[in-house]
Amino acid sequence: xxxxxxxxxxxxxxxxxxxxxxxxxxxxxxxxxxxxxxxxxxxxxxxxxxxxxxxxxxxxxxxxxxxxxxxxxxxxxxxxxxxxxxxxxxxxxxxxxxxxxxxxxxxxxxxxxxxxxxxxxxxxxxxxxxxxxxxxxxxxxxxxxxxxxxxxxxxxxxxxxxxxxxxxxxxxxxxxxxxxxxxxxxxxxxxxxxxxxxxxxxxxxxxxxxxxxxxxxxxxxxxxxxxxxxxxxxxxxxxxxxxxxxxxxxxxxxxxxxxxxxxxxxxxxxxxxxxxxxxxxxxxxxxxxxx
Amino acid sequence: xxxxxxxxxxxxxxxxxxxxxxxxxxxxxxxxxxxxxxxxxxxxxxxxxxxxxxxxxxxxxxxxxxxxxxxxxxxxxxxxxxxxxxxxxxxxxxxxxxxxxxxxxxxxxxxxxxxxxxxxxxxxxxxxxxxxxxxxxxxxxxxxxxxxxxxxxxxxxxxxxxxxxxxxxxxxxxxxxxxxxxxxxxxxxxxxxxxxxxxxxxxxxxxxxxxxxxxxxxxxxxxxxxxxxxxxxxxxxxxxxxxxxxxxxxxxxxxxxxxxxxxxxxx
Numbered sequence: 001x002x003x004x005x006x007x008x009x010x011x012x013x014x015x016x017x018x019x020x021x022x023x024x025x026x027x028x029x030x031x032x033x034x035x036x037x038x039x040x041x042x043x044x045x046x047x048x049x050x051x052x053x054x055x056x057x058x059x060x061x062x063x064x065x066x067x068x069x070x071x072x073x074x075x076x077x078x079x080x081x082x083x084x085x086x087x088x089x090x091x092x093x094x095x096x097x098x099x100x101x102x103x104x105x106x107x108x109x110x111x112x113x114x115x116x117x118x119x120x121x122x123x124x125x126x127x128x129x130x131x132x133x134x135x136x137x138x139x140x141x142x143x144x145x146x147x148x149x150x151x152x153x154x155x156x157x158x159x160x161x162x163x164x165x166x167x168x169x170x171x172x173x174x175x176x177x178x179x180x181x182x183x184x185x186x187x188x189x190x191x192x193x194x195x196x197x198x199x200x201x202x203x204x205x206x207x208x209x210x211x212x213x214x215x216x217x218x219x220x221x222x223x224x225x226x227x228x229x230x231x232x233x234x235x236x237x238x239x240x241x242x243x244x245x246x247x248x249x250x251x252x253x254x255x256x257x258x259x260x261x262x263x264x265x266x267x268x269x270x271x272x273x274x275x276x277x278x279x280x281x282x283x284x285x286x287x288x289x290x291x
Numbered sequence: 292x293x294x295x296x297x298x299x300x301x302x303x304x305x306x307x308x309x310x311x312x313x314x315x316x317x318x319x320x321x322x323x324x325x326x327x328x329x330x331x332x333x334x335x336x337x338x339x340x341x342x343x344x345x346x347x348x349x350x351x352x353x354x355x356x357x358x359x360x361x362x363x364x365x366x367x368x369x370x371x372x373x374x375x376x377x378x379x380x381x382x383x384x385x386x387x388x389x390x391x392x393x394x395x396x397x398x399x400x401x402x403x404x405x406x407x408x409x410x411x412x413x414x415x416x417x418x419x420x421x422x423x424x425x426x427x428x429x430x431x432x433x434x435x436x437x438x439x440x441x442x443x444x445x446x447x448x449x450x451x452x453x454x455x456x457x458x459x460x461x462x463x464x465x466x467x468x469x470x471x472x473x474x475x476x477x478x479x480x481x482x483x484x485x486x487x488x489x490x491x492x493x494x495x496x497x498x499x500x501x502x503x504x505x506x507x508x509x510x511x512x513x514x515x516x517x518x519x520x521x522x523x524x525x526x527x528x529x530x531x532x533x534x535x536x537x538x539x540x541x542x543x544x545x546x547x548x549x550x551x552x553x554x555x556x557x558x
Contacts, residue, residue, distance in 0.1 A: 012397060015368035023374055034379055125378050128509075132346050132370045 023129035024122060024150070036118035037157050061162070062091035064116060066205035066237040066244040067098065067108030069169045069183045070217050071198040072226035075261040076181030078169045079230040080108045081205070081238060082253050083245030093245065098256040102127040103265040105143055105170035106258045110203030112162040119150055119164055140172040144184040144192060152190025163188045167202045171260040178220075180262060205237030205244035212236035212291070227257055227269060231277050232291055247278040254278050304433075307408045311432035314410030315357045315445075318542035320452055320480050323354050323414045324442035324460060325425045326469035329504040330416040333473035335447075336498040344500045346511035348373040348385045350418045352502045356446025357411035357432075359543045365394060365411065382508075387417025391428035391436055399434020408432050414443045418502035418510055422463065444476070446542075452480040470499065471524045493530030494520050 014030045027034050062084040069078040080097040083090060097116075098108040101124045109116035126146060131137045138146070147168055154164055168184040183195040185202065199217040201209035212233040218225065231247075234255050238246035247254055255278070257269040285291060319335040321343055332344040332354050343362075344354045347369045355362035369390050377385045394413055402408040409432055417426040427439040442460055444452045456476045464472060474497070478490055499514045499522075506512065520528050 012368075012393070015371045016364055016397065018364075019367075019371075023371075023378075026371055027375065027378070031375065031379075034375070122378070125374055129370065129374045132374075133367055135342065135345075 021130050021133045022146075023126045026129075036115060036122060037154060059161075060086045060089075062086050062095070062113040063243070064095065064097045064110050064113045064203065066201060066203040066209055066234060066241065067110055067167045068201045068206075068209045068213060068230050068233045068237075069108065069167055069195075069199065070213060070226060070230060070233075071181035071183065071219055072221050072223060073219070074177050074181075074223060075171045075259065076169045076183065077223070077226045077230050077257065077259045078106050078108050078167065079227075079234060079255050079257040081234050081245045081255055082248070083243065084113050085243045090245075093248065093251065094253050096256050098258050099124065100258055100266040100268060102131070102137065102143075104137070104173060104260055105140070105168065106260060106266050107147070107169075108167045108202070109164065110167070110206075111164040112157075115154060115157060115162050116164040116166065119154065119166070123147055123150060139174075140170045140182055143170060144168050144182075147184075148186060148190045148192040151186045151188070155189055158188040165202045167200060169258075169260060171262060171265070173262065177262050181260065201233065201237070203237075203244070205234075205241035208240045209233040209237040223259055223261070227259070227274070228277055228281070230257060231255060231274070231281050235281055235285065236291060247282065249278070249282065304403075307402060308433065311357075311402075311408045311410045315412050315432065316447060316449075317544055318356045318446045320447035320449065320477055321354045321356050321414070321445050322442065322452065322456070322473040322476050323416055323427060323445075324456070324469060324473060325422065325427065325462070326464045326466055327422060328466055328501070329418040329510065330425055330427070330502040331466070331469045331473060332416070332498075332500045333470065333477065334498040335477050335492060335496060337496055342498065344498055344513075346500075346509065347390060347415070348377065349382055349508055350502060350510050351385070351387050351390060352416045352418075352500065352511050354414045354416070354443075354445070355411055356542075357409070358546075361409050362411045362413065365397065365409070365413065368397070369394065369415075387415055387426045387428065391415045391426075391430060394430045395434045395436040397434075398430060398432060402433040412445045414445060416502060418504050420504075422504075448480050448482070452476045455479040466501070467522050470522045474524060474527060491527050491530045493527055494523070495531055497523075 019026055064084055065081060067080040069076065078098055082094050084092040084095040095113065098106060099120045100106050107120050109120060127138060127143060147166060151164060151166065166186055170182050172180045172182055183200050185193045185195055185200055198219045199213040201213065216229045216232055235246060238244040254271055254274040257274055258266055259269060260266045321334040323332050330352060332352060334343040334354065336343055341359055345366050347353045353366055353369060372393055373385045373390060394415060398409050411432060413430040415428045419425050427443050429437045429439055429443045442456050444456060459472045459475065474492055478492060481490055499519055501512055501514065502510045503512050
């Protein structure tokens with residue numbers, strides 16, 4: 001790797017030449033060293049890095065844990081706990097793993113936090129770049145397919161143990177509000193799956209969160225009830241999975257919850273609102289620990 | 292290309308200036324001005340699809356007149372540059388001054404190096420934290436760059452519009468007042484002999500956008516349809532020339548004025 005490689009493309013000409021509407025394609029052609037997992041030569045992932053499963057020693061990097069997503073009558077809600085773990089250690093108590101990627105979509109991440117955050121950052125720029133160049137945003141399926149190709153790009157790193165599993169949610173502005181909330185999941189190879197049942201969860205606590213959602217999810221519920229269901233599911237995940245952080249009332253660290261509706265677009269719910277919901281859930285669990 | 296005859300540099304640049312100026316003055320005008328809430332762009336544009344005003348980055352907007360394909364190339368270049376810069380460093384590191392300098396370099400070097408100069412004039416606007424820190428840059432076909440304190444008028448016949456704005460513009464206007472000032476300015480630029488009915492610009496003849504200081508991240512917002520009608524002065528609200536009136540969207544004419552017959556102003 002050359003450390004002296006320029007940060008911006010070689011010349012003004014690259015900007016002026018006719019080119020793709022995709023930010024990733026433009027950067028791949030002109031400044032590949034800026035892309036995640038690239039070291040400047042031909043887009044290969046760093047080959048020598050021994051992964052947790054490959055080499056003789058482990059590389060302990062932070063991992064994100066549980067994300068839940070569920071649809072409701074007005075759109076879709078996505079929520080994530082705040083813990084990142086590295087082996088048995090809590091790497092960060094207040095990491096944010098749910099990101100608003102444009103006016104009507106959001107992504108939650110589980111897996112290698114570093115790679116995942118870079119991927120989401122690139123994905124957000126990609127969506128905005130396309131929207132600005134073309135004057136219209138990508139369709140919801142266009143966005144989710146783009147994310148699939150970015151997950152697939154990471155396959156080399158995933159083989160070494162640095163798996164990234166995003167959970168994509170969006171509001172399809174071309175559909176009726178009751179059908180507009182969409183959830184799309186991915187596997188490490190870039191496989192893309194629509195979740196038509198209306199709820200899903202990824203990460204280490206997802207088994208418990210999904211069981212909880214199976215019982216509680218109501219597609220015809222309103223926003224407030226749906227936020228409550230999401231917080232309940234995260235509580236259940238944290239209850240049984242050590243890597244998932246429960247609500248931290250001492251430090252006032254609460255789950256990140258994003259709602260996407262037709263009128264307001266993607267909105268991060270305020271800490272005050274979530275704190276009130278969390279306190280209700282905790283009070284409920286004090287009386288009945290099983291929820 | 293061989294150069295059989297000597298022509299002085301002075302003459303060469305004058306010819307190029309004339310070509311560019313002619314191309315720019317053929318189109319319809321654009322007004323950019325600062326108001327209390329940010330920056331306002333108002334363009335006379337009969338089409339819905341071909342835009343003269345655009346978002347570049349969170350706090351930066353772009354308006355252009357002249358040849359559409361040329362300023363579209365420049366607009367794309369600006370968006371690419373801003374996004375690459377913001378992605379490699381941070382969103383705060385993309386500034387209006389940087390982009391204005393980039394455009395000045397591109398236009399300036401094309402003016403002397405390329406077979407044909409760009410026939411465009413640009414305004415790059417950046418909205419700041421308060422009205423004192425708003426920036427308006429005007430970049431002309433030869434790469435000259437000026438930093439305008441209040442408003443920029445470009446394209447078409449600019450003199451009557453500038454004169455009108457000098458009279459009516461005040462700092463700290465609210466949005467409806469600023470729209471009224473801009474629209475009245477544009478109307479004063481219509482050529483003599485325009486029928487009175489056509490002198491009023493309605494919703495379908497205007498492209499309006501703002502950089503709204505109060506919005507959290509991406510400040511650029513288009514104002515269209517009913518929202519725009521409410522902002523227009525009273526007498527303009529009822530004007531709504533149907534899109535089928537036979538006027539093509541965009542201002543483009545054949546390069547070189549279509550072999551000599553393009554000297555008539557179009558609007």
